[in-house]
Amino acid sequence: MNTFIKKLKYTPLLAVLLVTGCTKNFEKINTDPDALNNVPPQNMLVNVMRNAGDQFGGDVDGYGTFAGYIVKIQYPDNLSGLIPTNNTYGNRWAACYYNITQMKDMLKKTDATAEGYKNTRAIARIWNNYMWSYLLDGWGDIPYSEAFKGRPDDGSVLKAKYDKQEDIFPAVLADLKSIADELAAGIGTDETLEYDIIYGPKNSGQDNVKLQMLKWQKFCNSLRLRMAMRISSVAPALAKSTIEEIAGNKTKYPIIETNAENCQMVYPGTLPYMEPWYKSGINGNRINNWGMFDIFIDHLNETKDPRIASIAQKNNAGKYVGFVNGSLTNPSPSTSISWIGLHYINNPAGAVPFYRACESYYTLAEAALSGYNVGISAKDAYEKAVALSMEDNDVAASDVATYLAGAGKFDGTKDRIYWDMWVALFKENFEAWSLYRRTGIPSTNYPSKIQNSATPHTDQPWRLPYPNNEYLYNTDNVTAAAAGTVDYNWGKRLWWAKDNGKK
Numbered sequence: 001m002n003t004f005i006k007k008l009k010y011t012p013l014l015a016v017l018l019v020t021g022c023t024k025n026f027e028k029i030n031t032d033p034d035a036l037n038n039v040p041p042q043n044m045l046v047n048v049m050r051n052a053g054d055q056f057g058g059d060v061d062g063y064g065t066f067a068g069y070i071v072k073i074q075y076p077d078n079l080s081g082l083i084p085t086n087n088t089y090g091n092r093w094a095a096c097y098y099n100i101t102q103m104k105d106m107l108k109k110t111d112a113t114a115e116g117y118k119n120t121r122a123i124a125r126i127w128n129n130y131m132w133s134y135l136l137d138g139w140g141d142i143p144y145s146e147a148f149k150g151r152p153d154d155g156s157v158l159k160a161k162y163d164k165q166e167d168i169f170p171a172v173l174a175d176l177k178s179i180a181d182e183l184a185a186g187i188g189t190d191e192t193l194e195y196d197i198i199y200g201p202k203n204s205g206q207d208n209v210k211l212q213m214l215k216w217q218k219f220c221n222s223l224r225l226r227m228a229m230r231i232s233s234v235a236p237a238l239a240k241s242t243i244e245e246i247a248g249n250k251t252k253y254p255i256i257e258t259n260a261e262n263c264q265m266v267y268p269g270t271l272p273y274m275e276p277w278y279k280s281g282i283n284g285n286r287i288n289n290w291g292m293f294d295i296f297i298d299h300l301n302e303t304k305d306p307r308i309a310s311i312a313q314k315n316n317a318g319k320y321v322g323f324v325n326g327s328l329t330n331p332s333p334s335t336s337i338s339w340i341g342l343h344y345i346n347n348p349a350g351a352v353p354f355y356r357a358c359e360s361y362y363t364l365a366e367a368a369l370s371g372y373n374v375g376i377s378a379k380d381a382y383e384k385a386v387a388l389s390m391e392d393n394d395v396a397a398s399d400v401a402t403y404l405a406g407a408g409k410f411d412g413t414k415d416r417i418y419w420d421m422w423v424a425l426f427k428e429n430f431e432a433w434s435l436y437r438r439t440g441i442p443s444t445n446y447p448s449k450i451q452n453s454a455t456p457h458t459d460q461p462w463r464l465p466y467p468n469n470e471y472l473y474n475t476d477n478v479t480a481a482a483a484g485t486v487d488y489n490w491g492k493r494l495w496w497a498k499d500n501g502k503k
Contacts, residue, residue, distance in 0.1 A: 038109075042195035044103070044105070044106040045120060046196070051099055052131075052265075057275075058277070060281070062089075067422075067433040067460075068293050068432075068460075069432065070290050070293055071290070071293050071326070072291075077450075084465045084467055086467055089138070089465055097135075099128070104128070107124055118189075119190045119209065129179075129223065133223065137230070138463065140494040140495065141162045141163065142165075143160035143474075164495075165494065165496070166234070166495050169231050173228065176221075177242075187210065190209075191208075198354075199216055218255050222256045224253075225242075226359065240372055243374065247367070248375065256356075256357045256359075257361075259357050262353060262357055264351040264353040266349065268349065276352065277340070278348045283348070288339065290340055292312045292322045292323065294324055296322060297312060299419070299442065299444070300423065306395045307426075308320055309343075310394060311340075312341045313338055320338050325448050326447070354428070356392060358392065359431075361381045365385060378410070378417075382416070382420070385424070387400055419441055438497060439498060455490070457487070459490070459500070462493050463485070463493075466481065466488070
């Protein structure tokens with residue numbers, strides 16, 4: 001824990017802007033004599049991971065509301081924040097590009113000694129592709145091919161064009177496959193130890209390095225599964241070949257299959273490094289700002305889903321009760337509705353999940369129903385996914401069996417997979433929002449009933465607003481990319497999203 005904190009205190013030194021000087025003394029004048037001139041690669045790695053955890057892990061009522069999980073109860077949401085700004089969603093755009101920039105810089109600095117930093121470089125490349133997947137799922141068309149060509153030696157492209165999602169997805173999947181093949185051929189000897197705050201071992205030794213890199217290898221292939229299934233309705237051949245390649249050779253392309261392998265960031269548990277939901281909700285005394293979305297609690301009650309005890313708290317009458325998204329009045333008292341479950345919000349040393357094992361099996365279940373050859377039946381994959389999710393929520397085996405024999409029983413439909421996956425993705429709110437946009441599940445989802453937008457909308461946002469900096473400094477390109485959008489977040493769906501008839 002202390003090592004983790006000591007490393008993080010140096011991360012502000014890494015946020016360096018590379019600019020061209022306007023005088024011959026510019027560089028000398030603007031150089032901090034106390035700053036590190038050459039940051040070690042491992043320090044750069046821990047910086048981007050911490051940044052991602054802070055930016056993406058603290059979301060509660062943004063993506064959590066879009067996904068149908070959580071609503072604001074103290075300050076009802078009127079959707080007024082869904083405009084181009086450099087806060088909230090703009091910050092997350094910036095975080096993605098910042099993290100990719102940092103990792104590209106690190107890769108460039110270690111080109112000459114690539115073999116000595118083989119593992120560190122592999123982790124950096126995987127993380128970059130995770131950032132690209134986040135940008136693609138949030139905004140769709142984005143700067144990609146020209147995104148990092150601003151320096152004179154890179155081409156002096158200061159206003160990067162926006163590439164199409166349908167062109168970027170195959171490129172990212174191809175790079176992930178390249179990394180997966182390289183890892184399958186052998187790993188390096190360099191140790192990142194606790195600088196890798198996701199999978200890094202505390203103790204040195206090549207056996208620990210092997211276990212660490214195996215987990216990164218599994219995340220790499222699991223991310224391929226996620227992205228391939230995301231585009232399965234619009235690029236079926238690529239989706240099928242990718243998923244079948246992975247499922248057909250798990251020795252070469254292992255995936256995340258146990259909760260011990262989940263890709264997540266676990267926090268030390270002391271200020272300022274507390275799990276974000278705890279830090280805001282419990283330590284920041286804001287837990288009564290949020291209530292559970294009525295559609296979510298209704299579904300959990302109707303299906304007698306035992307995960308409800310982890311996901312939500314009972315109200316003051318001992319019942320699980322959800323609340324309206326965008327109610328004109330607050331619940332009185334606030335304890336008359338269910339709040340976020342203590343399992344998810346009451347652990348300062350909790351985790352921010354990026355990918356859980358159950359997702360692998362929900363994906364394989366859907367793939368099997370689609371006719372892909374994945375080496376497991378849809379029923380077996382679905383039941384494995386449910387069991388993993390239940391385990392992650394501390395549900396007893398007997399309760400799992402009861403659920404699978406009742407409302408959770410596999411009925412041979414994709415909707416059954418989607419509904420259960422929706423429950424299982426709680427706290428992976430961004431991914432759950434993507435599931436909704438791709439599948440239309442939960443079909444009961446709806447936007448805030450009070451809206452501050454030019455057009456009344458009957459659906460949750462379809463995309464995120466491009467940040468204001470793009471409109472200020474890359475006007476023509478962002479305007480072209482945003483053509484067809486309505487109120488910045490609706491109108492034109494993302495390439496892979498389903499038209500569910502809502503607007």
